[in-house]
Amino acid sequence: MEPIADKKKAIFISTMELVRDKGFHGTPMSMVAKHAGVAAGTIYHYFESKEQLITELFDYAQQQVIAVVEQETCAAIPFKDCFFNLWGGLYTFYQNNQNLLRFFEQFVNSPYSAARPPLEEDKFYTLLFAFFERGIQEGLLKEVSPKILATLTHSSVLSMAKLTGSGRLHLDRKELEQILQLIWDGIAFDR
Amino acid sequence: MEPIADKKKAIFISTMELVRDKGFHGTPMSMVAKHAGVAAGTIYHYFESKEQLITELFDYAQQQVIAVVEQETCAAIPFKDCFFNLWGGLYTFYQNNQNLLRFFEQFVNSPYSAARPPLEEDKFYTLLFAFFERGIQEGLLKEVSPKILATLTHSSVLSMAKLTGSGRLHLDRKELEQILQLIWDGIAFDR
DNA sequence: TAATCCCAATTGAATGTTCATTCGGTCTGC
DNA sequence: GCAGACCGAATGAACATTCAATTGGGATTA
Numbered sequence: 427m428e429p430i431a432d433k434k435k436a437i438f439i440s441t442m443e444l445v446r447d448k449g450f451h452g453t454p455m456s457m458v459a460k461h462a463g464v465a466a467g468t469i470y471h472y473f474e475s476k477e478q479l480i481t482e483l484f485d486y487a488q489q490q491v492i493a494v495v496e497q498e499t500c501a502a503i504p505f506k507d508c509f510f511n512l513w514g515g516l517y518t519f520y521q522n523n524q525n526l527l528r529f530f531e532q533f534v535n536s537p538y539s540a541a542r543p544p545l546e547e548d549k550f551y552t553l554l555f556a557f558f559e560r561g562i563q564e565g566l567l568k569e570v571s572p573k574i575l576a577t578l579t580h581s582s583v584l585s586m587a588k589l590t591g592s593g594r595l596h597l598d599r600k601e602l603e604q605i606l607q608l609i610w611d612g613i614a615f616d617r
Numbered sequence: 618m619e620p621i622a623d624k625k626k627a628i629f630i631s632t633m634e635l636v637r638d639k640g641f642h643g644t645p646m647s648m649v650a651k652h653a654g655v656a657a658g659t660i661y662h663y664f665e666s667k668e669q670l671i672t673e674l675f676d677y678a679q680q681q682v683i684a685v686v687e688q689e690t691c692a693a694i695p696f697k698d699c700f701f702n703l704w705g706g707l708y709t710f711y712q713n714n715q716n717l718l719r720f721f722e723q724f725v726n727s728p729y730s731a732a733r734p735p736l737e738e739d740k741f742y743t744l745l746f747a748f749f750e751r752g753i754q755e756g757l758l759k760e761v762s763p764k765i766l767a768t769l770t771h772s773s774v775l776s777m778a779k780l781t782g783s784g785r786l787h788l789d790r791k792e793l794e795q796i797l798q799l800i801w802d803g804i805a806f807d808r
Numbered sequence: 809t810a811a812t813c814c815c816a817a818t819t820g821a822a823t824g825t826t827c828a829t830t831c832g833g834t835c836t837g838c
Numbered sequence: 839g840c841a842g843a844c845c846g847a848a849t850g851a852a853c854a855t856t857c858a859a860t861t862g863g864g865a866t867t868a
Contacts, residue, residue: 810868811868812865812866813865814865817860817863819858819860822855824853824854825855826853826854828851829850830849831847832845832847833845835843835844836844
């Protein structure tokens with residue numbers, strides 16, 4: 427992963443912040459340029475179009491999330507521990523990266539994402555599917571499609587990060603553990 | 618609730634469909650007008666501005682969701698049954714109203730909704746809070762803030778409706794029950 | 809070492825388009 | 839013949855994108 431040229435990174439970050447506050451509409455290229463401290467034309471040196479910029483930014487952001495998943499999913503430690511590490515880690519990451527979270531949520535619900543490869547080819551979801559597959563194999567999780575388990579768990583963690591990130595609620599570590607436990611209780615076998 | 622003038626309703630529905638497919642950007646007023654079979658000026662007879670149109674449409678759509686909640690939350694039937702009725706009902710409603718669902722998701726993640734009254738004053742969430750409050754009172758649910766329970770449950774149901782609505786997954790009635798049971802297992806006491 | 813060249817990076821004013829909104833006028837039911 | 843509903847061409851602002859001109863620094867040459 428070659429380091430991204432400084433200006434390109436500045437454009438990414440500015441776009442993310444502006445889209446968070448003002449949406450895709452409401453974020454003219456001229457504003458991105460000013461905010462990033464570059465000329466309008468410079469953006470077009472790096473990106474073909476606004477659409478391309480948004481799409482590449484999504485990929486850039488998603489790589490960061492994937493990095494968290496890869497770091498926290500370790501086949502060497504017990505699955506249940508791994509579950510808490512992974513989802514606690516993802517929650518914390520989203521919580522600390524509200525820009526990214528808000529940009530993400532706008533993107534995936536927008537028509538930009540409709541033109542993208544389907545879930546099955548998405549590296550992020552592939553990793554999550556494999557993770558839950560392991561839990562099922564080990565007989566720890568209910569026999570529910572990994573796609574469903576991944577969707578439910580991820581949406582739960584995302585919604586909590588949105589809630590606490592917006593300042594409408596505070597969670598301390600203990601409460602977070604409690605919520606993860608609650609999700610675990612839902613998907614775990616036997617009970 | 619007085620019946621909405623025909624043209625106004627046509628404008629609402631057209632806006633919802635167009636926003637679903639093309640987003641807020643990508644949905645010019647001229648297109649709404651053509652799609653609804655009215656003149657551009659007519660829209661401005663009913664709405665002050667595009668922003669006003671979007672905002673009112675959100676309220677209009679939310680009332681439909683609230684109607685489902687009110688219909689399915691009945692203090693007379695056992696809480697657990699009520700839980701399955703309510704969330705099964707909401708899932709089915711979202712599933713059958715993809716336009717509304719997609720519009721909703723775009724709206725709540727956009728800056729339009731930032732200018733809105735906070736969760737606590739929102740009738741929809743007030744109803745949900747009360748619902749979960751009841752479950753806690755009756756000792757059936759874990760002692761977790763109703764705000765958290767509502768957020769987790771709603772986001773789970775929404776994400777499933779998005780998934781099946783997009784055609785990436787099919788759920789029959791039995792599988793839906795299984796998923797609701799899974800959510801219940803997570804939040805219910807004792808186990 | 810200095811002079812020269814090359815080219816990618818950068819600039820920002822100019823362009824053409826798209827869009828929200830306006831408004832003078834028409835229609836329709838009463 | 840009045841009032842509200844409705845029309846749609848016209849207006850002006852905002853925007854994405856282009857491009858001719860400038861910069862700067864690393865390689866090449868003398």
